Amino acid sequence: MDMDGPQIHAQLITECYNAMRRRKILKRTSRRQKLGIGAVLLLAIATIVSLWLQESKFESGTAYVTRVIDGDTIELANGERVRYIGIDTPERGQPFYEVAKRFNAQLVEGKHVELEFDVQQRDKYGRLLAYVYVEHNGKRVFVNAELIKQGYALAYTVPPNVKYADEFVRLQRTARHQGLGLWSEARERTASDVYIGNSRTRVFHRPECPHAARLSPKHRVTFKSRNDALDANYHPCRRCKP
């Protein structure tokens, strides 16, 4: 196709214009991309800061306990639930459930408590995991320890939160020797001559428990008595209730 002078000029101008427009579009896109990256960065920073604030909200100071859920769980004024570290109180329907809950309520309900954290601050349910301290009759009481001391809780160690694990096992042994709380009940359960522990989960079973049967030899530990297992900081299985 033949083109005369003005036509060529017109075509050149159009091409130049198109090229400029393309560059402008490119430029606009890259600016938009920059804005996008900036927004993503800001969002990331905001998220990190808010997570950090959430995590560190209780680093120091006290919290108000609105109600007691059970022997080892409380609710704070901001709606957060706190599970006591290192102990386990009876579940609803088990002996001493009400007693443990009431004892916990007498100590902390409607009071300001101090929370101390260990390595892991929340469990998989999003509850705070804490050691709890309260002023009671003019004395500072370590609530987690007190529940074990009175025989209302078992020591229950879940790594990595093990700061007071040894102390809790010691307190448990003393409560048992004194026959307090949980240790006072005439146990209708029949004693077994051997108990099987899982060194990974630190739970122990009766030998006939399906969990014990499935246990790999690598993690299998045996105990001569229930007390030996408890003293070794093992927790009774919820299923076979050794």
Ligand SMILES: [Zn+2]
């Ligand atoms: Zn079991």
